[in-house]
Amino acid sequence: MAVVFDKTKGLTDKPFHYCPGCTHGIIHRLVAEVLEELDLVDNAIGVAPVGCAVFCYDYFNCDMHEAAHGRAPAVASGVKRVHPDKTVFTYQGDGDLASIGAAEIIHSAMRGEKFTTIFVNNAIYGMTGGQMAPTTLVGQKATTAPLGRDENHAGMPLRVSEMLATIPKAVFVERVSVHDVKHINQAKKAIKKAFQTQMEGKGFSIVEVLSTCPTNWGKTPVESLKWLQENMMPYFPLGNFRTPEEEK
Amino acid sequence: MAVVFDKTKGLTDKPFHYCPGCTHGIIHRLVAEVLEELDLVDNAIGVAPVGCAVFCYDYFNCDMHEAAHGRAPAVASGVKRVHPDKTVFTYQGDGDLASIGAAEIIHSAMRGEKFTTIFVNNAIYGMTGGQMAPTTLVGQKATTAPLGRDENHAGMPLRVSEMLATIPKAVFVERVSVHDVKHINQAKKAIKKAFQTQMEGKGFSIVEVLSTCPTNWGKTPVESLKWLQENMMPYFPLGNFRTPEEEK
């Protein structure tokens, strides 16, 4: 008898507080598994966002900081500059990273800060109850876009990976999804690559993960996976935008 | 006898406070001339930055706001939403726009705010005495990069136009220079096009203007024009990145 799947030691025993079916949990697990597989758990310092993942400092089994909303990249820059030999990562939502924290992520990328960002794009502000995010799709309803996002009023969703890919020192940029097992496997690969890029000292690395928010999308968890695939993926195409290999 | 060149009515009579040979003055004049030629002076509301151009509220002959450092795009958004029929513009330096105000410019672009930004990139913090800007070139000395910008420490310069061009509602994006008369003429054309784009309600428009800072570059004004051409232009290539025509 062999255990083929068990909870990674990269996670603590604390149960997640997320809503039923919220894919934040999957993404947590992938990050933690990668840390374990690369033998980085004891060496890692993570930075939690303000957003539904705020309590992730209780879940990742490593040293953690709880950063102010949007400022995780600045906090991570401070941490990494003090501990250049440690593995540093931020875990951030789309409100956190793409809205209030847009300057911080861009400048961390510009400076080529050697940390890894896990960017959870669920096209909504989860924690505060479903307000419009910069990534909310045109027509998608939100509590602050009650008739759906109107592109003439609020513009079109920000494609963060494409934007960051214009920055030379953002050496690893990939968008993945977790809406089915195949994509979950691919997501894990990207996350692993991102951490490896960091450890090789090559520059800034980020993985954008398309994620669900059943609660604020007003859908069941299963419907949400489908909605992600059918609505988010066309606008936020999956793929690798930057990889260190191309630098050579 | 015909007057072929005279001070535009888009400018007040107040002499500029800029250092000798600083091309901020040229850029001011171009903006003011465009306003006059498009008959927009009486209709315009400008937003001054914090930077050497802080006093431009005294120079442009129209209603003006003095914004907090980096926040001109937010101020302009507020102004334009209240006065959608007026011509609104921001005038910002590279510290102002690309560093502290990165989130504001990106989000104004994302929302497709219908104002025009004149972005003066002189690769330095002028007003505060020559500190490193996000646009400072690798190897270029600055008072906070005394040995020259080190790309392994501070990353590589941010190419703002290229970055903004990834945003759908940034419908007009062009980079120009004012280091000689030919380029000055081209710069004026781009500025005019940007204001026309605004007035046609098409979305956000920005003109990035490469500019000199003889004082903090430690060069004569004439040397500065040459340095701009030889050092800035290769890294910041001139050209149009987005134009509303391509939308159709």
Add this chain to the structure above:
Amino acid sequence: MAGRVIFDENKCKGCELCTTVCPVKIVVMDKERINVKGYHPATVKEMDKCTACSSCAKICPDVVIKVERL
């Protein structure tokens, strides 16, 4: 390749994601029971069909499922 899955039942939130990915469709919701959290937990009815593919475990957001190969 027979397998076995073990549910840490009280952590289950009844989201049903695991039920959609099982290649042999043996993961179902137990509508009879309610766990301490107040949810109907997921369960496996015909364990002998399990291939230990781990799909259910991989998609479970709450790390409820452990998979063994027998």
Add this chain to the structure above:
Amino acid sequence: MAGRVIFDENKCKGCELCTTVCPVKIVVMDKERINVKGYHPATVKEMDKCTACSSCAKICPDVVIKVERL
């Protein structure tokens, strides 16, 4: 196409940019004089050569120069 340029001399900051763009090279710095700002102002020595091309005016950062066509 004869032209004439008029300098609003006390606004001149002596930056010399205008001297670099004149196609007929008639714009020079007046090293003899100092204006109220404390700078040697730019001036034109052989006005009759001026083509009214406006180049000097266009590059002047301080809007010192007015150009007329005669």
Add this chain to the structure above:
Amino acid sequence: MTHEIIMAGFGGQGVMAMGKILAEAALKEGKNVSWLPSYGPEMRGGTANCNVIVSDEPVGAPVVSEATAALILNRPSLDKFEGDVIPGGVLIINSSLIDQKASRDDIKVYYVPANDIANELGNGRIANMVMLGAYLEASGAAKQDTIMEIITEIFSGKKASVIPVNKEALVRGAACIK
């Protein structure tokens, strides 16, 4: 007379709505009222509770720390709020989901199988109305008729079909108080 009520349960059990309906009805009857929800991340799938005050006097603090009644729809809430009821106060327990008994003997305790009754009535989501019906009967904080007026306003139009079953829920709840 002042009624200070705590209502608590899982998110999704209609605790907040139940409180609002009571407050609306009491207002209609000319009382002073306040309704104060708990809020926070625990609202999503976790527990939810609200405080309602119904009084002849102007309402002082909107927070209920000494409750004249508590309506408890799930187990964790029983542990949390049982102690807040004043001696002689009313505690109504949703016995469909809570097998535990109250530990106090200085208060009036009623066990109402609210979910079972709601299921019997063919609408699992009106367990809250069963609880409310029981509470009205036990306290007289508002009249059943006024509650029905409010419900009728809320479900005007397309949803009007659910009005009768709400009425039944109130009645069945009231019947549990004896």
Add this chain to the structure above:
Amino acid sequence: MTHEIIMAGFGGQGVMAMGKILAEAALKEGKNVSWLPSYGPEMRGGTANCNVIVSDEPVGAPVVSEATAALILNRPSLDKFEGDVIPGGVLIINSSLIDQKASRDDIKVYYVPANDIANELGNGRIANMVMLGAYLEASGAAKQDTIMEIITEIFSGKKASVIPVNKEALVRGAACIK
């Protein structure tokens, strides 16, 4: 004895450096000193000025509002600072660039053609040292020798060749005071 000095001119005339050299020299002579620059956007191409205090007592306020002396290198500074000199104080005017005369008669005024002397000495940038030489002579705030020690420290190494001309500038400036 307390010397409170204002030094003012265009940016680039070496006003700040002149002040620092005096302060350094006085410190070397065991005095209490402070040096306070004006700062701001006007520094770039505009006017520049600094306050130096040299005293046997601990220095109180570093701001000079009642100057024992003013060293004025350009015209706008004359207008700005003439009034700040105390009666009996010293006003030294760079007559090379300022054709205006002082308007007060309750102070000692010296006209020093600092730029002309500097140009004569073949180094237009040492007009400040000419002014300083004059001031030292007029006030005794520090010894010429100590100033030269400081200058020698500053221009050690490659730039040592400019030391003698600085000395000459001080001497020529001193000669203007009679």
Add this chain to the structure above:
Amino acid sequence: MAKELWKGNEAIAEAAIKAGCRYFFGYPITPQNEIPEYMSLRLPQEGGVFLQAESEVAAINMVYGGAGSGARVMTSSSSPGISLKAEGISYIAGAELPCVIVNIVRGGPGLGGIQPAQSDYYQATKGGGHGDYRLIVIAPSSVQEAVDLTQEAFDMADQYRIPVMIMGDGMIGQMMEPVEFKPVAKRVLPEKTWATTGTGGKRKPNVINSLFIDPQECENHNIKLFKKYDEITANETRVENYNVEGAEIVFVAYGTTARIVKNAINTLAKEGIKAGMIRPITLWPFPTAAVEAAADQASVKAFLTVEMSMGQMIDDVKIAANGKKPVHFYGRTGGMIPTPAAIVEHAKKVLGGAK
């Protein structure tokens, strides 16, 4: 109009609309989200604009732009978000722009918690931002009062060209109470001739600005601001005195806390202890005179300041009491809410000790 049940946040938003507010710039944060959410639905219906900003920093600067353009503009946030607005608020005060800022306070410091608190009193009244400036700070203690004062806040802002802050704790924002929307007393308001509306070729350019590079001008500007502040202090100080006459102990409390204190006062009365309360309605200008008068009152043995903080308003109470009577403190913080019983107990202790 009959009274209707309104949630505090939504009532504040509707009151703003009734007061002519047509522009709202904000960023989500608990426990005030109902304000932007309500505005996002209602403002377009009124021909106005709701714009979700990318951050609180952007939001307050949008307010600067909108207010400088002559419109009635509002923003709202909660504690950490208000901190981010500090620079912008200082700019708005410096440029003398009228606007209304809502702070639905939660526990701090840092991320703190999301439950009700009053620990932003210092920040609101002493300047979260840099420099010498003031806001009018209004602290309603019921949803009805929040509605009335929000409407008036826009008039105050316009009359004095000053930012007005409505400060409530999480309870004020979240609770529902009966509300009637009443028209506010008309004020004679100055025309906004200073606003940027485009010159239309008919006037000199208007400039919205807080920069005075010449220090003498900067000082003059400050002195001008403070003349205005004196005028506001004279005209707009609001306070409720409750049972102060003959009271042995005078509570000072504001907002929801004042309601809890009222319960305590009633309990004390039943026990034969005469207690009263001074309830500042404007936190700035602070009702110094009311406290002074109570301090001079023979019956009064002591003040007891009750706050949902570690003690902030107590400074202003002490300054006003000026040593005439002792000033005590009872507080809960971090989202904890004082109970009437605990207040009663503390008051008795004070009176025991004050003898």
Add this chain to the structure above:
Amino acid sequence: MAKELWKGNEAIAEAAIKAGCRYFFGYPITPQNEIPEYMSLRLPQEGGVFLQAESEVAAINMVYGGAGSGARVMTSSSSPGISLKAEGISYIAGAELPCVIVNIVRGGPGLGGIQPAQSDYYQATKGGGHGDYRLIVIAPSSVQEAVDLTQEAFDMADQYRIPVMIMGDGMIGQMMEPVEFKPVAKRVLPEKTWATTGTGGKRKPNVINSLFIDPQECENHNIKLFKKYDEITANETRVENYNVEGAEIVFVAYGTTARIVKNAINTLAKEGIKAGMIRPITLWPFPTAAVEAAADQASVKAFLTVEMSMGQMIDDVKIAANGKKPVHFYGRTGGMIPTPAAIVEHAKKVLGGAK
């Protein structure tokens, strides 16, 4: 070591390095640019890191990261930049991280001016940010004192896990004075067992955090913070008394203003008027006891607070004087600097009126 002339800003930077500061995160702003500029050259020489942040907001959050990682970290700015750091400072205080923040104050509000001012007293001592928290605020009045106290500030920060602010006006930052770098008295400092350094598999994870979602926990945390603040008040309050004994009038002034007041006191002495001064060196904890003692002193007729502001510290003086003696105010603001002559004149007026 002989004294050398140092510019205030550079001296502060060098003092920080001497105190073991190896990480500086900042953003340019006048009049403190020499601090980041000096650091950018010197820190790499010492194996440290200077990083120019994209903004003050980013800078203070880098400080959070660096301080949480166990390093000695500093940032510096001037008034508007400090406003932008308000949220971050509240977080740092909440998470109990040691660090040093320099504010070289300029005139406000808004963009204001760039000349010296003291109008950020409120912001520094009463919390620019939200929530109940305090910083230690140190106000040196000479470059030498700035150097000594900057060195000590890092120790204080580490001892109490608290952010320490060095507050100077533009003059302190810009002027040159003779300085000697002396070693500071060694303190027994606790080990930073709470810092994030990677668990190394040897301990439970450390979490740097200011979130306490349960209000009772949040309150407990606040109470814990305030116990610490009481301890700091007991141990670290610093004040200079100058000629207070026998004084008729006691000035209260800090920083450069105190030096100007000393000139005024000397002038008054020549005219036969006995004046003294209380100079708070720590603005928080404020030297309440010193003011109380002076208020109890028979010779003292009045206090005269002198500030480069419209009057902010005067609140703390009034609270301490507690009505025993009148508290007067003289101030200049917006970058204007009071002259000794004007202070003398005002003091005479006060004494005339105080009879």
